[in-house]
Amino acid sequence: MRTVDWTVMFLWLVSLVSFGMYRGRGSSTTSKYLLAGKTMPWYAMGLSILATQASAITFISTTGQGFVDGMRFVQFYFGLPIAMVLLSATAVPIFHRAKVFTAYEYLEQRFDAKTRALVGLIFLIQRGLAAGIGLYAPAVALASVLGWSDRLITVLIGVLVITYTASGGIKALTWADVQQMAMIFIALILSLIVVVHALPANISFLDALHLAGAAGRLNIVDLHLDLSDRYNLWSGLIGGGFLALAYFGCDQSQVQRYLTGKSIAQSRLSLLFNATVKIPMQLFILFIGVMVFVLSLFTPGPMIFQPAEAARAAQTSAWKPVEQQFRQTFERRRDAAQQLAASIRSGGTQKTASLAAFRSAESDYRKARERGLDIVQTLHGGERFDDTNYIFLSFVREYLPAGLVGLVIGVIFSASMGSTSGEINSLATVSVVDIYRRFFVRGRSDRHYLTASRLLTVFWGAYAVAFAAWGARGFGALIVRVNIVGSLFYGGLLGVFVLAFFCKKVGGTAAFWGVLAGEAAIFSVARFTDISFLWYNVVGCIVVVAVALAISKTQPAAGCAE
Amino acid sequence: MEPEDSEKLPDDAPPFLGRWNRVYAAVLVYLASLILILYLITLLFEPSHV
Numbered sequence: 184m185r186t187v188d189w190t191v192m193f194l195w196l197v198s199l200v201s202f203g204m205y206r207g208r209g210s211s212t213t214s215k216y217l218l219a220g221k222t223m224p225w226y227a228m229g230l231s232i233l234a235t236q237a238s239a240i241t242f243i244s245t246t247g248q249g250f251v252d253g254m255r256f257v258q259f260y261f262g263l264p265i266a267m268v269l270l271s272a273t274a275v276p277i278f279h280r281a282k283v284f285t286a287y288e289y290l291e292q293r294f295d296a297k298t299r300a301l302v303g304l305i306f307l308i309q310r311g312l313a314a315g316i317g318l319y320a321p322a323v324a325l326a327s328v329l330g331w332s333d334r335l336i337t338v339l340i341g342v343l344v345i346t347y348t349a350s351g352g353i354k355a356l357t358w359a360d361v362q363q364m365a366m367i368f369i370a371l372i373l374s375l376i377v378v379v380h381a382l383p384a385n386i387s388f389l390d391a392l393h394l395a396g397a398a399g400r401l402n403i404v405d406l407h408l409d410l411s412d413r414y415n416l417w418s419g420l421i422g423g424g425f426l427a428l429a430y431f432g433c434d435q436s437q438v439q440r441y442l443t444g445k446s447i448a449q450s451r452l453s454l455l456f457n458a459t460v461k462i463p464m465q466l467f468i469l470f471i472g473v474m475v476f477v478l479s480l481f482t483p484g485p486m487i488f489q490p491a492e493a494a495r496a497a498q499t500s501a502w503k504p505v506e507q508q509f510r511q512t513f514e515r516r517r518d519a520a521q522q523l524a525a526s527i528r529s530g531g532t533q534k535t536a537s538l539a540a541f542r543s544a545e546s547d548y549r550k551a552r553e554r555g556l557d558i559v560q561t562l563h564g565g566e567r568f569d570d571t572n573y574i575f576l577s578f579v580r581e582y583l584p585a586g587l588v589g590l591v592i593g594v595i596f597s598a599s600m601g602s603t604s605g606e607i608n609s610l611a612t613v614s615v616v617d618i619y620r621r622f623f624v625r626g627r628s629d630r631h632y633l634t635a636s637r638l639l640t641v642f643w644g645a646y647a648v649a650f651a652a653w654g655a656r657g658f659g660a661l662i663v664r665v666n667i668v669g670s671l672f673y674g675g676l677l678g679v680f681v682l683a684f685f686c687k688k689v690g691g692t693a694a695f696w697g698v699l700a701g702e703a704a705i706f707s708v709a710r711f712t713d714i715s716f717l718w719y720n721v722v723g724c725i726v727v728v729a730v731a732l733a734i735s736k737t738q739p740a741a742g743c744a745e
Numbered sequence: 746m747e748p749e750d751s752e753k754l755p756d757d758a759p760p761f762l763g764r765w766n767r768v769y770a771a772v773l774v775y776l777a778s779l780i781l782i783l784y785l786i787t788l789l790f791e792p793s794h795v
Contacts, residue, residue, distance in 0.1 A: 264772055264775070264776040265776070267772070271765070272765070272769065396792060399792055401786060401787065403787045416780070446756075447757070448756070448757035458772050459775060462776075463779075466783075
């Protein structure tokens with residue numbers, strides 16, 4: 184990074200924190216601090232919801248996913264618009280009219296205190312784990328670019344997040360998220376312009392699309408039903424739909440966003456905004472990764488994208504012959520790509536032969552890179568090594584002009600801040616409202632609970648930093664599976680809210696045991712089958728409802744509403 | 746400790762299409778169209794079609 188990059192990054196982060204603190208001033212009551220006094224417009228809530236999901240690791244790993252696997256990952260989001268419609272019609276008006284701070288507070292109104300406490304604790308465990316992991320993964324990736332220690336980056340992000348979140352509450356973080364999303368869109372558009380501009384002069388945009396298609400990178404929709412494959416139309420629509428229902432309907436980090444709306448209509452619009460924007464946004468991010476892949480067909484890149492690991496592997500005796508083979512396969516693939524582009528343009532009979540040659544060269548190139556990855560894995564005692572998260576950062580370092588590098592790195596920083604601020608704010612809210620005030624210290628002044636909210640925001644922020652900086656190292660594969668960890672709990676949460684909304688005669692005890700049975704079922708499926716994690720939510724939800732209804736059978740007139 | 750203005754939360758009509766059910770239907774039609782377009786792009790750029 185050059186001086187101008189450091190300056191841009193510094194100015195961006197300072198302006199983000201300052202703007203958040205400025206907009207969050209006057210949060211002098213718990214309602215203003217936790218729910219922004221119910222004054223937020225739909226676009227601010229909508230962008231904040233988008234920002235909370237768009238963590239830094241999503242940003243850098245989605246582009247990497249596009250590079251190595253193409254665009255089929257977008258199917259994961261196909262169920263999201265359906266979930267948003269269902270939640271707009273059900274959860275939004277129910278939560279608003281219940282006059283609650285948290286989704287779990289509503290469960291006590293509907294069931295009983297033990298169900299509220301159980302679900303609140305499940306949320307604290309699941310979200311608490313995710314908050315630490317969410318900080319750790321981007322810090323490690325950014326450390327490779329900045330040359331700093333990942334602990335220093337973790338602490339820096341944590342201090343900035345705690346500063347504006349603890350001072351201004353949800354209003355501060357929502358407006359910071361709005362600013363952040365605007366900058367993310369700008370950085371993404373500029374990145375795409377740069378990558379397309381960097382393609383060889385004789386390769387048009389249409390040629391690039393054809394080459395991406397030939398390499399299987401534009402395989403967006405797959406109609407085959409396969410329960411063990413997470414990326415096909417059906418797992419996206421059904422499994423992804425259930426995951427989105429659980430995430431946006433039962434996870435306080437999302438529910439709290441739309442509870443800040445000035446009306447039910449504004450909250451609905453914020454969700455429907457996400458329903459229309461999320462898929463195109465993910466497509467755009469994946470497409471940048473695909474275009475970086477096309478660029479890599481013509482310009483030699485590293486065999487290993489993680490610089491420190493590449494340097495370590497280069498010290499081994501096995502490295503040199505593998506790298507030499509990698510360079511040879513690159514040259515053969517580059518020539519085959521040029522040949523294929525030319526034959527597609529001319530429309531001649533050479534097309535089929537050129538395609539076969541290109542695909543063979545691409546396969547050899549991939550095998551050569553895998554041999555390089557094997558060397559790193561051997562250095563790690565056979566532990567799986569994946570450098571997907573470093574591909575986009577490698578592109579940023581190599582191709583973006585001075586100033587834009589600082590902006591993109593700053594945006595990745597702030598994406599990590601946006602998701603972490605939402606998490607610690609919601610963790611503090613549940614800790615105060617569902618645990619502290621409900622079970623330990625009742626009947627104190629609003630000022631007392633406001634102070635408790637601020638202190639718990641600092642506590643959860645400090646916890647996330649400590650977990651990311653010192654605790655996450657032992658979790659290894661768990662970090663890679665952050666979405667899977669979420670799915671272990673979401674099915675149970677979704678099931679209890681389905682009972683609450685639709686099964687009017689099911690009581691608290693049935694719901695409580697239903698949640699426990701649902702969680703047991705999810706952990707059994709995860710442990711003993713190879714079913715994709717997207718289906719855990721479906722399994723968990725069905726088991727919760729079925730067990731609760733079965734228990735309710737012992738009581739008269741139990742059942743779900745029409 | 747209670748959310749402010751929680752009793753002033755009217756269930757307003759949407760700013761377009763008149764009724765919420767129509768807005769929901771529009772979102773679902775949009776989703777179906779998007780999937781269809783993406784499927785056509787998949788077919789158009791399938792390796793065998795290139």
